[in-house]
Amino acid sequence: MGSPLRILWVKSGPLFPLNTGGRRRTHAMLTALTKEHRVTWLAGLPEGQELDSRESSDPYAHEKIWIPTHESEKGSLRFFFEVFRNFVTSPLPFVLDRYRNRKIQEKVAELDQSGVFDLIICDFLTPAVHFQHQSRKTPALLFQHNVESQIWKRLAQEKSNPISRWYFNQQFRRMWKAERNLSAQFDGVITVSPEDAEFCRHEYGLINILGAVPTGVDTDFFHPPGKRMPEPDLIGFLGSMDWMPNIECVQHFARDIFPAIRSRHPQTRFRIIGRDPSPTVRRLADEDSSIEVTGTVDDVRTHLNACQLLVVPLRSGGGTRIKIFEALAQGVPVVSTTIGAEGLPVTHERDILIADSPENFAACVLRLLDEPTTAERLSTNAREKLVAEHSWESVTHSFVELSRRLLTASPEN
Numbered sequence: 001m002g003s004p005l006r007i008l009w010v011k012s013g014p015l016f017p018l019n020t021g022g023r024r025r026t027h028a029m030l031t032a033l034t035k036e037h038r039v040t041w042l043a044g045l046p047e048g049q050e051l052d053s054r055e056s057s058d059p060y061a062h063e064k065i066w067i068p069t070h071e072s073e074k075g076s077l078r079f080f081f082e083v084f085r086n087f088v089t090s091p092l093p094f095v096l097d098r099y100r101n102r103k104i105q106e107k108v109a110e111l112d113q114s115g116v117f118d119l120i121i122c123d124f125l126t127p128a129v130h131f132q133h134q135s136r137k138t139p140a141l142l143f144q145h146n147v148e149s150q151i152w153k154r155l156a157q158e159k160s161n162p163i164s165r166w167y168f169n170q171q172f173r174r175m176w177k178a179e180r181n182l183s184a185q186f187d188g189v190i191t192v193s194p195e196d197a198e199f200c201r202h203e204y205g206l207i208n209i210l211g212a213v214p215t216g217v218d219t220d221f222f223h224p225p226g227k228r229m230p231e232p233d234l235i236g237f238l239g240s241m242d243w244m245p246n247i248e249c250v251q252h253f254a255r256d257i258f259p260a261i262r263s264r265h266p267q268t269r270f271r272i273i274g275r276d277p278s279p280t281v282r283r284l285a286d287e288d289s290s291i292e293v294t295g296t297v298d299d300v301r302t303h304l305n306a307c308q309l310l311v312v313p314l315r316s317g318g319g320t321r322i323k324i325f326e327a328l329a330q331g332v333p334v335v336s337t338t339i340g341a342e343g344l345p346v347t348h349e350r351d352i353l354i355a356d357s358p359e360n361f362a363a364c365v366l367r368l369l370d371e372p373t374t375a376e377r378l379s380t381n382a383r384e385k386l387v388a389e390h391s392w393e394s395v396t397h398s399f400v401e402l403s404r405r406l407l408t409a410s411p412e413n
Helices: 021-033 053-057 077-089 102-113 126-131 148-158 162-184 194-202 244-264 279-287 300-306 322-329 358-370 372-389 392-409
Strands: 006-011 038-046 063-069 119-123 140-144 188-191 209-212 234-238 269-273 291-295 309-312 334-336
Touching (some): 006 021, 006 102, 006 126, 021 038, 021 322, 021 392, 038 102, 063 102, 102 119, 119 126, 119 392, 126 162, 140 162, 140 392, 148 162, 188 194, 188 392, 194 209, 234 244, 234 300, 234 322, 244 269, 244 279, 244 309, 244 358, 269 279, 269 300, 279 291, 300 322, 309 358, 358 372
Parallel strands (some): 006 038, 006 119, 038 063, 140 188, 188 209, 234 269, 269 291, 309 334
């Protein structure tokens, strides 16, 4: 099992509220880690932003260090100036360049050289910019929740506007190079799916890939409320609605899939559940009364219970979709694209339904609306698998065991 580890966990920003899949994954794993290991948290805190009250009280780390940062508001003049400056002066994609911070980089270097820690974990690619050009004393690990370049590649392929396609292709090329180079500077990399691990090995040529850890879910928190009584013909989508792949996919569903469903089931409604919906997403509800946009919700389980099924029509993205596991654990059947279910150990017709073309996707949704016994069979099978194999404790144990490979290889240990 090994002795307890002293871990420095580096993140780009606050963990609360837990309103993204990545934040929920990190929080669940840290909660499990701190039961056996000592964790110090280091992250940026945008100037003027107050910490969520739970950030201070939640025991996800034994010590929390916050470094003040500046983050321009999206859509502001300063934001567009930074986009332009990045375009003409930096080799990094904007989504990485904007998080560079000298004070965080200096603090990471100071704590690394202190000799206090057994392991440094960089959570997501964004804070990896703080590890550039450093000679390290402590083994450092990159925890990759996505292959970011593939998100940008797929987004570029979906753009119909030539200028947008050109810009996204340019950002994709920058991200491909940056992700490869930043990942290579770590002693080890852990991904969240075998597919992502293989991509990093074969496409990036990385030799420091330790492996992949599965996605977990809290089946005590997410569970069916006895007998499910969803609202008839209510379809849900769950996700952070300021994330571009989610914005693209709800637009795609509303435009290319939902009309075919409504032609057979005129009373069907589509509820988009998630924080910070962009103006583009809100416009969907303004233009169609059968589409609802909730914005931030207090308890996602209430909305999951109301939905007859959840759709995940993603056409871009990476990593794994925690939202699928959360819905299945809650007893809600799921229809997903192949990309949406990528990296998850689910099987078409056993746990969920998978379809990629608009016609097939609509047919799968209609099937679950018309066949409640099929919907119940799928959700029951899926939940049983999650309870047996995907607790966060077992996921975190796998993560620690992979991480220990760095310690046995280090001359300092």
